[in-house]
Amino acid sequence: MPRLPTVGGVELLDLARLQFALTTGVHWLFVILTLGLVPIVAVMHTSAVRARDPDTRAARERMTRFWGQLYVINYALGIATGLVMEFQFGLNWSGLSKFTGNVFGAPLALETLIAFFAESTFLGMWIFGWGRLRPWLHASMIWLVTLTAYASAYWVLVANGFMQAPTGHVIRDGVAYLTDFAALLTNPSALVALGHVIAAALLTGGLFVAGISAHHLLRGRGEFRSPLRKGVLVAAVASLAVYVVGALQYPLLATTQPMKLGMLSGGAGVARAQRAMEAAHGPGDYIPPHWAVWGQYVMLWLGYVLGLIALFAVIIAFRDGLARRRSVAVLVTLLAALPAGEFAGGIAFGEAGPHRLPIYAALALLMGAALIHGGRLTRPLHRVLMVAIPLPFLASVGGWVLRETGRQPWIVYGELTTAQALSPGVGYGAMLTSLLSFALVLGALAVTDWTLIIRYARRGPHAAHLGQPAETRPTF
Amino acid sequence: MDILWLAILGFLLTGSFILGGYDYGVQLALPFTTREESSRRQALAALGPFFFGNEVWLIGAAGVLFGAFPFLEGTLLSGAYPLIVALLLGLVAGKSAVQLRGRTGGAAGRRVWDVLLTAGGLIPAMALGMLIGLLLTGVPLRGGHSFTLSAGEVLHPFVLLCGLTTVLLFAAHGGAFLALRAVGQVAARGAAFARRAAAWAALAAVVTAAAGLTLGIRPINAVPINAAPAVVAAIALPVLLTGARAALAAARPGLAFAATSAAAGLPVVSTGLANYPYLLVSSVTPGAGLTLAESAADGATLQMLTGFGVVIVPVILGYQFFLWWAFRGRVARPDYF
Secondary structure, X not given: OOOOXXXXXXXXXXXXXXXXXXXXXXXXXXXXXXXXXXXXHHHHHHHHHHOOOHHHHHHHHHHHHHHXXXXXXXXXXXXXXXXXXXXHHHHHOHHHHHHHHHHHHHHHHHHHHHHHHHHHHHHHHHHOOOOOOOHHHHHHHHHHHHHHHXXXXXXXXXXXXXXXXXXXXXXXXXXXXXXXXXXXXXXXXXXXXXXXXXXXXXXHHHXXXXXXXXXXHHOOOHHXXXXXXXXXHHHHHXXXXXXXXXXXHHHHHHHHOHHHHHHHHOOOHHHHHHHHHHHHHOOOOOOOOOOHHHHHHHXXXXXXXXXXXXXXXXXXXXXXXXXXXXXXXXXXXXXXXHHHHHHHHHHXXXXXXXXXXXXXXXXXXXXXXXXXOHHHHHHHHHHHHHHHOOHHHHHXXXXXXXXXXXXXXXXXXXXXXXXXXXOOOOOHHHHHHHHHHHHHXXXXXXXXXXXXXXXXXHHOHHHOOOOOOOOOOOOO | OHHHHHHHHHHHHHHHHHHHHHHHHHHHHHHHHOOOHHHHHHHHHHHHHHHHHHHXXXXXXXXXXXXXXXXXXXXXXXXXXXXXXHXXXXXXXXXXXXXXXXXXXXXXXXXXXXXXXXXXXXXXXXXXXXXXXXXXXXXXXXXXXXXXXXXXXXXXXXXXXXXXXXXXXXXXXXXXXXXXXXXXXXXXXXXXXHHHHHHHHHHHHHHHHHHHHHHOOOOOOXXXXXXXXXXHHHHHHHHHHHHHXXXXXXXXXXXXXHHHHHHHHHHHHHXXXXXXXXXXXXXXXXXXXXXHHHHOOOHHHHHHHHHHHHHHHHHHHHHHHHHHHHOOOOOOOOOOO
């Protein structure tokens, strides 16, 4: 293998990888909120359109415009950074298209044509459709945006799943040829990750809505009681799904990436995987950097904490309704304590498992206490929910670090290394310049965008610009 | 099958030049056509709902490039590195500025967005035009699958002239769009701006064509250019732009916009035809360029993509037409942007 250029120990390859990590990472932070928030906005909009009573309808529409505007501000950077992603492979990783172009490009092409195209077009119609499109047609636009946003996630994960566990192709003379597209579309490494990612996004969106609602409830704005309940309920259900689907990925790794599994479980797994890699691909260092494991620690620990917060929040937020039906309250407490026990065990021991029964009993008692003393816990809960808003973002980045760094040195697992995929014609200076430019521009815009989200979140519904000049009559 | 996908790629790229072209054009025209905040907001509201639908054409083209022409994609994007990076930075700044400007209350903050907004029109227009110029001059491919541009090749007078012509062309196109969709002063200033820009663009197109002839944009040993599409473009561009000027003078903004649309899409079509059957011409070794067959994905992949494509492309056209129809008419007051 030819030596790659290096300056001060930092190789060209490192710069290219850092650029990809940075641009995808920033993109992801907006995508996860897009995916988590858009279904909640769509539900709100639908409930507004359904309302018969004009006052109810106006109140719900006000909420839709408030959350919708936060979603739209977030989306601005989502699409801008998505544009950069579309070109990253071609810019810095041209070896990838040369080797797997027949296979890997197709899902990305279909993502743009099926999903991205429609998502953006329908979003434009939704933003500017207030007072212009008939209410039902208008509300269906945000559902189409939701649908296509999730379709987009699917296609991107089909592409990513191929990189994690390549399937559905044969290699002839150093070029991959597509043989079984269905295998690509049903790749377990794509589907399980999709489930995990969607659940994580909903957890993020739910906690985002709950945390901002908590901010307003602390200032006595009662109209945020309903969004807070929606948010914590979505977050609680999603936290279970994140946990269950996330766990499904480990058995998958045993067949697809034993090296990663060996790294996570310690012991002789890494040495065994290294020997197997050497036997299959010749001598070399096939061990990913160990810090990838920290991605998992951050993800798991935050995931457990957020799950616990969400479950307790549901008990406290719904305690009025639960208090009226005692048997239901007992049942809910006993059921909610099950996952809560798992999460608490995870926090205490790093894995759920030891001392299950006593932990479960303790959590059931704690939840019962929360139910009874909920009134006194409401304000502290609201503060916790506000603080929790950024944590799911951090957890998800940890998950991606594990998934992506943990499969180095491969770009397509077992078939093409990142070093082989690096664009041969790009020099050190060009790579460094583009890295710094993207870092500066995307970084500044991302911080600006988050500042705007925070500003409009704090101002509340009266300051929402979305759909304001609705004086014209619907044209159809 | 590869011809079909080349047509789809050409269609999406042409669409992105026409639709994205007036986005960039309006962004470019903003400092010249609107002084007060209210008229600036009206101009952005004119872009309004179309802005989101317009920007995806380029992304769609990039997707098709990757899916159907993977062996061109990596070569072209990594080879034209400085232009692609500039294009992306310009797009990111411009897209964010258009969407977020209206959320900023202070005048100082808005001034920063205004700079990004105009730069976000200028830089992508220049970069796309220079890419066209580069495709016409050819790139230093020597038989492998990668090339690196020297500063002299990027800043070649012909390439720069192509960039300049595209900037002026998109500016005229954006001005014509404002004349068609805005009202009152914004529309009038848009028309005046479009007339000036169209005159300069027509002149630039003539100078660019002359430079192409005199500088010999394809070195002697390289593949000859298909003369007919190049000649047609060289004649049609000034004619269309002059026609747009006349239509604006006659207060026919719809006609003018049709003419600037045709002019904006023309470079893509004529460049594609001028290079055919090459998608990427080598400027150093005859025959070392990438032909359609060498660029396209394997038959099995294209066949699979075609199964999706015959459904998706009409659907895309359907909802895009719906967008244009549902939001037709003039815009009088500021909206979300």
